[in-house]
Amino acid sequence: xxxxxxxxxxxxxxxxxxxxxxxxxxxxxxxxxxxxxxxxxxxxxxxxxxxxxxxxxxxxxxxxxxxxxxxxxxxxxxxxxxxxxxxxxxxxxxxxxxxxxxxxxxxxxxxxxxxxxxxxxxxxxxxxxxxxxxxxxxxxxxxxxxxxxxxxxxxxxxxxxxxxxxxxxxxxxxxxxxxxxxxxxxxxxxxxxxxxxxxxxxxxxxxxxxxxxxxxxxxxxxxxxxxxxxxxxxxxxxxxxxxxxxxxxxxxxxxxxxxxxxxxxxxxxxxxxxxxxxxxxxxxxxxxxxxxxxxxxxxxxxxxxxxxxxxxxxxxxxxxxxxxxxxxxxxxxxxxxxxxxxxxxxxxxxxxxxxxxxxxxxxxxxxxxxxxxxxxxxxxxxxxxxxxxxxxxxxxxxxxxxxxxxxxxxxxxxxxxxxxxxxxxxxxxxxxxxxxxxxxxxxxxxxxxxxxxxxxxxxxxxxxxxxxxxxxxxxxxxxxxxxxxxxxxxxxxxxxxxxxxxxxxxxxxxxxxxxxxxxxxxxxxxxxxxxxxxxxxxxxxxxxxxxxxxxxxxxxxxxxxxxxxxxxxxxxxxxxxxx
Numbered sequence: 001x002x003x004x005x006x007x008x009x010x011x012x013x014x015x016x017x018x019x020x021x022x023x024x025x026x027x028x029x030x031x032x033x034x035x036x037x038x039x040x041x042x043x044x045x046x047x048x049x050x051x052x053x054x055x056x057x058x059x060x061x062x063x064x065x066x067x068x069x070x071x072x073x074x075x076x077x078x079x080x081x082x083x084x085x086x087x088x089x090x091x092x093x094x095x096x097x098x099x100x101x102x103x104x105x106x107x108x109x110x111x112x113x114x115x116x117x118x119x120x121x122x123x124x125x126x127x128x129x130x131x132x133x134x135x136x137x138x139x140x141x142x143x144x145x146x147x148x149x150x151x152x153x154x155x156x157x158x159x160x161x162x163x164x165x166x167x168x169x170x171x172x173x174x175x176x177x178x179x180x181x182x183x184x185x186x187x188x189x190x191x192x193x194x195x196x197x198x199x200x201x202x203x204x205x206x207x208x209x210x211x212x213x214x215x216x217x218x219x220x221x222x223x224x225x226x227x228x229x230x231x232x233x234x235x236x237x238x239x240x241x242x243x244x245x246x247x248x249x250x251x252x253x254x255x256x257x258x259x260x261x262x263x264x265x266x267x268x269x270x271x272x273x274x275x276x277x278x279x280x281x282x283x284x285x286x287x288x289x290x291x292x293x294x295x296x297x298x299x300x301x302x303x304x305x306x307x308x309x310x311x312x313x314x315x316x317x318x319x320x321x322x323x324x325x326x327x328x329x330x331x332x333x334x335x336x337x338x339x340x341x342x343x344x345x346x347x348x349x350x351x352x353x354x355x356x357x358x359x360x361x362x363x364x365x366x367x368x369x370x371x372x373x374x375x376x377x378x379x380x381x382x383x384x385x386x387x388x389x390x391x392x393x394x395x396x397x398x399x400x401x402x403x404x405x406x407x408x409x410x411x412x413x414x415x416x417x418x419x420x421x422x423x424x425x426x427x428x429x430x431x432x433x434x435x436x437x438x439x440x441x442x443x444x445x446x447x448x449x450x451x452x453x454x455x456x457x458x459x460x461x462x463x464x465x466x467x468x469x470x471x472x473x474x475x476x477x478x479x480x481x482x483x484x485x486x487x488x489x490x491x492x493x494x495x496x497x498x499x500x501x502x503x504x505x506x507x508x509x510x511x512x513x514x515x516x517x518x519x520x521x522x523x524x525x526x527x528x529x530x531x532x533x534x535x536x537x538x539x540x541x542x543x544x545x546x547x548x549x550x551x552x553x554x555x556x557x558x559x560x561x562x563x564x565x566x567x568x569x570x571x572x573x574x575x576x577x578x579x
Contacts, residue, residue: 029222029284034065035156036219036289040072045292047085049092052530054170054290057219058099059092061154068095100172102148102155106141106163110193117188117544120551129503129556130547133512133540134189140165140535141194142172158216160204162197167514168535173216174201176225177321178538181470183232185541187239188548196245199232206252211259214318219289223282223319226349229256230356233363247367254372257356268345268390268402275386278349279404281342282315291529298336316341320349321470324528325462326454327414331406335458345402347391348416348474354383354425387425397434413444415451415471421487422478429484436479436487447518449501451475451494461528465519469542472498480549492553495546499554502543512539 030036035057044056061068071091079087115134121127143163148155157173164174165182179198186195205212212229214220230253237246260278268275285308287295295314299307317323317339326334328341357380364373391399393409398417400409418435420426439445444452450467457464472494479491504522506512511534515525524532547554 030218032065032153032156032218033069034061035217037286038069039076040069041289041292042296043072043076043084044088044092045289046296047088048293049085049089052170053292053294054530055099056092056096057156057217057289057292058172059096060102060157062095062097063154065153071095102145102157103142103172104145105139106143107138108141108163108165108191108194110191111138112190115188115190117548117551121547121554122552123555123557125556126499126503126547126551126554129506130544132506133543136512136535136540137165137186137189137191137194140168140537142166156217156219158205158213158218158221160201160216162201163194164198164201164216165194165537166535167533167537168512169514169533170530171215171533171535174198175215176202176212177228177470180228180232180235181473181538181541181545183541184235185537185544187235188544192236192240195236196240199229199236202229202232203249203252206256211256211263217290222284223315224259225319225321226352227256227260227356228352229253230359230363231352234359237363243366246363250363250367250369253360253363257353257360260353264349266345266404268386268404270390273389275390276382277345277386277390277402278353279342279345280316280320280349282319283312283342284315285311287311288315288318294529310337310339313339313341320346322453322462324460326456326458326460327401327410327412327462331403336460340405343403343405344410345390345404346416347387347399347401347414348419350383350387350391351399351416351419351423351425354380354387354420355423357383358424384425384427387420388427388431391420392431394434396438398438399435413442413455415444415453415475418475418478421482422474424481429482432482432484432487436482436484436490439475439479440486440490445490448497449518449521450498450516452518459527461515461525463527465517466515466525466527467498467501467518468515468525469498469539473542473545476546477549492550495550496554499543499546500556502539503556509534512536512543514539 034040045053050056075087075091076084118127118130121130141163144157144159148157149159152159160174165186166172167175167178179202183195183198202212206229209221211224214223214225233246233249233253236242264278264281265276266279268277288311295311299310302310317325317328320341322328324336324339328344329335329338330340330343332338357376360376361373361380364376387399390402391409393400393411396411399420400411400417402409418439421432421435426432444455450472452464453466453468453471454463462468476491476494479487501516502512505516505524508522509524513524514533514536517523517525526532
């Protein structure tokens with residue numbers, strides 16, 4: 001059991017938070033003195049009653065917050081040490097409900113047994129697997145109970161009006177960027193009503209907060225995740241062509257974009273020119289409630305100012321979706337204490353916003369709002385120029401993260417180095433050609449189970465040897481649409497590797513996982529703050545997208561896989577000789 005002069009710590013965190021809120025003209029962070037700050041949170045989490053800190057902050061209250069806090073204070077006043085821990089357990093059992101009690105299983109009414117996608121898959125084993133994954137949507141559906149809306153202060157769950165597809169495992173609520181691939185998978189499963197409901201939830205959150213929280217809990221409220229809402233709408237529009245729905249909500253798409261441009265942008269001076277680019281940045285102190293004891297112990301022996309800074313940087317890393325990774329470590333300290341996320345201008349965030357700007361140009365043109373379309377075309381042109389000037393490295397032949405502190409580019413491999421291809425955030429084919437050569441010659445491409453997230457094995461989950469579905473998909477989709485034969489070959493090779501990996505792990509465990517191991521066959525990934533989770537929303541969605549793209553070519557057999565890959569690589573050469 002570890003103790004802290006709580007009044008001091010709370011004062012520092014509270015003041016730090018609210019100074020930031022006033023400066024940015026944003027509402028204050030979660031003010032719950034149970035779920036987000038306060039002595040009860042600190043005492044329970046540092047007692048380590050639960051294996052996972054997220055367990056406690058996902059528990060609902062059986063009484064009002066004021067009465068529960070009063071009971072807790074009485075408990076603390078009359079007990080110390082091990083006696084307090086024992087009494088705490090009884091207190092939690094009687095005053096709190098189990099995690100998940102505020103949601104209920106939900107069967108999507110638009111679920112279909114045999115969506116058209118299945119008929120496009122040639123390999124019978126992959127077709128059966130896809131059918132199995134289609135059934136998983138039913139097990140991942142959740143509806144938030146009315147009591148969360150009626151008594152919001154008794155729950156950490158954020159109410160949204162429509163049912164959701166959750167990622168799975170410990171993730172009992174929606175998550176922002178996960179939902180992009182979930183929605184794409186739902187649309188391919190012909191579940192457009194469920195997909196639209198999830199998009200409406202995110203629009204509801206933008207209307208309420210001005211941005212979309214990291215996930216569906218109040219303790220996530222001041223950090224977001226990679227901004228995919230506009231691309232969710234684009235996927236829906238491609239599938240349903242519902243211009244009325246777009247017209248009714250285009251202002252909210254722009255509102256979210258403005259949040260990122262107002263609160264997550266930074267001027268980068270380079271060679272006499274100032275470029276406006278974006279970064280992940282959550283200047284809010286205090287440990288993350290869902291990982292409280294880890295954050296608190298990590299920051300021990302630091303000064304108060306250093307603690308607040310580190311906790312803010314950890315939250316910024318969580319906002320990036322890559323929590324955690326050597327990608328965010330400073331050069332002077334290559335571990336979690338060296339996390340300096342806000343010092344990095346990340347390729348992926350700027351590629352995503354580049355695609356947001358391009359999509360908003362398209363949307364405003366479709367709505368015949370020419371002035372708005374012109375405004376976003378200007379923003380897009382400026383972004384492409386800034387990405388080229390700051391992030392493109394001609395010597396390496398790819399886009400690289402830029403560090404604001406030492407004014408240098410990070411030459412390490414990350415799949416995100418290729419994301420401007422996915423976003424079409426370039427104005428010359430030579431950039432694509434060089435980036436394709438970079439990927440083909442990179443050791444990361446040689447792994448037979450997919451692209452590793454980094455080449456550094458630090459024990460963090462967004463590092464080697466883990467591979468993640470969204471990163472594979474963005475690289476593959478980008479390469480496929482370039483028009484380059486070489487890029488298309490690499491895209492198919494990566495798709496076959498990823499399908500093979502996911503399929504083999506499914507055969508072994510009868511489950512889909514959030515991440516996979518590029519080194520060991522038929523194994524999920526590992527590392528990080530919690531055990532690998534199964535479910536899993538975005539893994540399922542990416543599999544559906546790859547099967548939709550290459551369903552007639554992909555195979556479950558490693559022997560056939562090698563043969564098909566050889567034919568695809570050598571056929572153009574053979575044809576050229578013949579002609």
